Amino acid sequence: MARAEIPDGLPLSAIAARVQPFVAARERLLPVALPLGNHLPNGGVQRGTTVVVDGRRGVGVTTTTLMLAAAATTTGEWAAIVDPDGTVGARAAADAGVELERCAVVRRVPRDRWSAVVAALLDGAALVAATVPDRLRPGDARRLIAKARERSSVLVAVGPWPVEAALRLHVEPSAWERASSGLLTRRDIVVHVEGRGVRAPMRLAHAV
Amino acid sequence: MTRTTRTACVWCPDWPVTAARRRDPELAGVPVVVRERIGSRDVVRCASSEARADGVTRGMRRREAEARSPGVVCIDADPAYEARAFEVVARAIETVTPRVVLDRPGRCDFPTRGPARYFGGDEALAAHVRSVVAATGFGEGVRVGIADGMFAARLAARHARASEVGVHVVAPGESAVFLTPWPVSTLNNEALVSLLVRLGLRTLGSVAALPNDAVLARFGTDGRVFHELARGLDPGPPVLVTPPPDLVEQCELDPPATRVDVAAFAAKGLADRLLERLAERGLACTQVIVEAETEYGERLARTWRHDKALTPAALSERVRWQLDGWLAAQAPVVAAGDRRAQQDADVMADVDTAAGALTLVRLVPDEVVPADGRQLGFWGGDQAARDRADRALARVQGMLGYDAVATAVVQGGRTPVEQVRWVPWGEPREPERPLTIDGEVPAWPGALPPPYPARVFAPPLPAELLDGDGRPVRVSGRGESGPRPAWLWCRALPAGGGTVRSAAGPWPHDVRWWDPATRSRRVLWQLVVMTEDAGEIACIAAVENGSATVEAVYD
Numbered sequence: 066m067a068r069a070e071i072p073d074g075l076p077l078s079a080i081a082a083r084v085q086p087f088v089a090a091r092e093r094l095l096p097v098a099l100p101l102g103n104h105l106p107n108g109g110v111q112r113g114t115t116v117v118v119d120g121r122r123g124v125g126v127t128t129t130t131l132m133l134a135a136a137a138t139t140t141g142e143w144a145a146i147v148d149p150d151g152t153v154g155a156r157a158a159a160d161a162g163v164e165l166e167r168c169a170v171v172r173r174v175p176r177d178r179w180s181a182v183v184a185a186l187l188d189g190a191a192l193v194a195a196t197v198p199d200r201l202r203p204g205d206a207r208r209l210i211a212k213a214r215e216r217s218s219v220l221v222a223v224g225p226w227p228v229e230a231a232l233r234l235h236v237e238p239s240a241w242e243r244a245s246s247g248l249l250t251r252r253d254i255v256v257h258v259e260g261r262g263v264r265a266p267m268r269l270a271h272a273v
Numbered sequence: 274m275t276r277t278t279r280t281a282c283v284w285c286p287d288w289p290v291t292a293a294r295r296r297d298p299e300l301a302g303v304p305v306v307v308r309e310r311i312g313s314r315d316v317v318r319c320a321s322s323e324a325r326a327d328g329v330t331r332g333m334r335r336r337e338a339e340a341r342s343p344g345v346v347c348i349d350a351d352p353a354y355e356a357r358a359f360e361v362v363a364r365a366i367e368t369v370t371p372r373v374v375l376d377r378p379g380r381c382d383f384p385t386r387g388p389a390r391y392f393g394g395d396e397a398l399a400a401h402v403r404s405v406v407a408a409t410g411f412g413e414g415v416r417v418g419i420a421d422g423m424f425a426a427r428l429a430a431r432h433a434r435a436s437e438v439g440v441h442v443v444a445p446g447e448s449a450v451f452l453t454p455w456p457v458s459t460l461n462n463e464a465l466v467s468l469l470v471r472l473g474l475r476t477l478g479s480v481a482a483l484p485n486d487a488v489l490a491r492f493g494t495d496g497r498v499f500h501e502l503a504r505g506l507d508p509g510p511p512v513l514v515t516p517p518p519d520l521v522e523q524c525e526l527d528p529p530a531t532r533v534d535v536a537a538f539a540a541k542g543l544a545d546r547l548l549e550r551l552a553e554r555g556l557a558c559t560q561v562i563v564e565a566e567t568e569y570g571e572r573l574a575r576t577w578r579h580d581k582a583l584t585p586a587a588l589s590e591r592v593r594w595q596l597d598g599w600l601a602a603q604a605p606v607v608a609a610g611d612r613r614a615q616q617d618a619d620v621m622a623d624v625d626t627a628a629g630a631l632t633l634v635r636l637v638p639d640e641v642v643p644a645d646g647r648q649l650g651f652w653g654g655d656q657a658a659r660d661r662a663d664r665a666l667a668r669v670q671g672m673l674g675y676d677a678v679a680t681a682v683v684q685g686g687r688t689p690v691e692q693v694r695w696v697p698w699g700e701p702r703e704p705e706r707p708l709t710i711d712g713e714v715p716a717w718p719g720a721l722p723p724p725y726p727a728r729v730f731a732p733p734l735p736a737e738l739l740d741g742d743g744r745p746v747r748v749s750g751r752g753e754s755g756p757r758p759a760w761l762w763c764r765a766l767p768a769g770g771g772t773v774r775s776a777a778g779p780w781p782h783d784v785r786w787w788d789p790a791t792r793s794r795r796v797l798w799q800l801v802v803m804t805e806d807a808g809e810i811a812c813i814a815a816v817e818n819g820s821a822t823v824e825a826v827y828d
Contacts, residue, residue, distance in 0.1 A: 166680065
């Protein structure tokens with residue numbers, strides 16, 4: 066702000082409030098690669114918010130989650146994946162754009178320490194993608210939302226999230242395309258997006 | 274994870290005093306203090322044994338030292354001269370082993386495996402090294418310690434004081450026991466040492482007794498390094514990278530340099546360029562080889578090591594010391610009346626070299642590490658984010674166990690499980706079966722092409738794979754499958770599975786047929802299953818010994 070715009074005689078605290086760095090919402094954004102990014106508000110996920118990804122097993126929930134995780138690692142930051150079963154496929158993650166070097170996978174998480182582990186990871190990583198255990202207490206979920214907001218990290222909750230979230234991605238069943246040999250080639254994952262900044266709940270298709 | 278090299282440490286205690294006495298024989302027998310300026314303070318860098326007997330210690334202010342020891346002679350520190358004088362000792366040790374690594378003037382290390390065999394054991398080697406050093410005239414009080422790992426060897430050299438012979442050899446495998454009684458202050462990190470002492474952990478033994486996870490959780494990665502040192506393991510630099518072969522900096526000196534300032538000026542440019550090029554690749558250097566050629570074709574080389582990454586100033590200082598040492602050894606033409614140069618020449622006269630002026634100087638990075646902690650992000654945030662992530666992940670490792678936090682390394686293999694190696698966070702990310710070997714891509718027959726499955730089950734989940742008649746799909750002895758699968762049931766699939774809509778395969782795998790313990794013969798199918806309520810689900814199923822499993826799901 067130029068000097069001329071501050072009138073004389075203002076108390077110092079008022080001047081400090083006027084010249085403090087201004088951060089536009091767009092700058093606090095982790096841009097998500099296309100085609101998924103095309104269908105998210107501002108083309109990405111807002112830092113400090115919680116995103117829920119859910120859907121039946123096998124329809125593309127993990128791939129969608131990995132695309133979100135790639136948003137953190139491609140900006141040079143760290144992502145963490147909480148994967149209690151230890152089944153996430155690393156080659157698929159690399160294909161989705163995740164830099165494996167900056168992506169930590171936490172396996173073997175006991176159910177009673179899940180919240181503590183996710184909270185600790187939110188301290189350090191720009192994005193934490195965590196598979197939510199069944200019957201998570203709403204209180205614990207809200208505490209994690211607050212923690213993510215405080216640390217400006219993105220929490221991607223995969224599964225039955227008991228409370229509200231800034232963005233919900235619901236993955237719906239879709240069909241595979243096959244070569245003549247029967248080998249899988251690609252599929253269009255169908256995602257139903259709703260949440261803040263989304264004008265109307267929309268369905269979109271994007272390729273793997 | 275960590276290897277310890279059996280190492281010998283040769284330590285000349287109070288080297289600054291020894292060097293000063295050599296230059297000025299009048300100082301012999303009188304209390305001597307070598308002082309240096311740290312900021313505005315004038316402190317004792319090193320004290321002779323006579324001064325120490327009067328109560329002078331290292332780091333004391335000069336004025337207090339003079340008060341405690343009347344008649345003490347204070348001289349200024351001259352690191353360049355100390356390094357030059359130590360070159361004589363280094364050359365003497367070089368007659369025993371070529372792999373001498375200088376740590377600082379007054380102390381050097383070398384691995385003992387070869388020389389110990391040649392001289393008939395560690396004790397004989399140590400005695401020989403001592404006699405060789407004594408022959409240079411600098412042998413006063415020299416101590417030799419031999420142990421597993423550099424840290425233990427340095428402490429062994431300090432321990433050698435107790436014995437008359439000036440040699441202490443720690444038997445192989447005994448390093449951990451030897452380290453137990455030493456105080457934690459021998460670890461070179463003031464902040465951590467003071468914390469450990471306040472926690473009541475006063476000896477290395479008490480640190481070593483702590484569980485690995487607890488140390489990592491409480492003290493972070495620094496603490497882990499100390500824990501390994503205290504247990505007698507030599508962590509060395511965290512991750513060693515093979516130095517890129519083209520990162521050798523050299524320059525020819527024409528006309529050949531006989532004066533150190535000429536050679537050092539050229540070398541300073543080399544040092545800056547070398548570190549700059551390493552930094553471009555995100556690397557830092559901890560050990561460097563300084564090489565030179567003389568006009569008579571003699572090649573000289575010496576290795577210098579630094580505990581932390583070398584800065585341009587530290588590197589060019591070491592190069593200057595080294596060139597100075599070599600040039601001083603070339604029997605310089607002494608200007609009349611230049612007393613100091615004359616005495617240098619006397620010192621170096623012991624060394625017989627036929628070399629002359631230097632014609633070429635070369636710097637070779639010998640040990641390089643990833644340069645973390647020296648590279649700033651564009652907005653200064655990169656390193657901060659890394660530290661933040663490392664702290665958080667170390668904390669989770671403390672909560673759940675060391676290998677609960679992992680990173681994935683993609684490697685060669687046939688099945689999705691084999692294609693990924695999980696490495697605990699903080700360990701070197703190296704594949705067991707690299708994707709490329711010397712530029713060639715090894716073939717993995719029977720591996721499935723992309724897209725890759727996003728859920729991989731290790732171990733695979735039991736399943737039922739049935740053909741159209743409701744019989745399990747089997748594999749013949751030749752790896753051929755009978756009728757095509759029609760039904761797949763597994764708990765990994767929504768609604769428990771369903772009809773097989775299409776199947777690709779089978780891919781027969783005859784794995785390790787030469788090894789009866791690990792051999793397996795199986796076939797892989799890539800299936801698309803129509804489930805009742807989730808549409809098409811794609812997965813990889815395997816059949817082995819008549820039983821089916823689901824290996825992965827394309828989620």
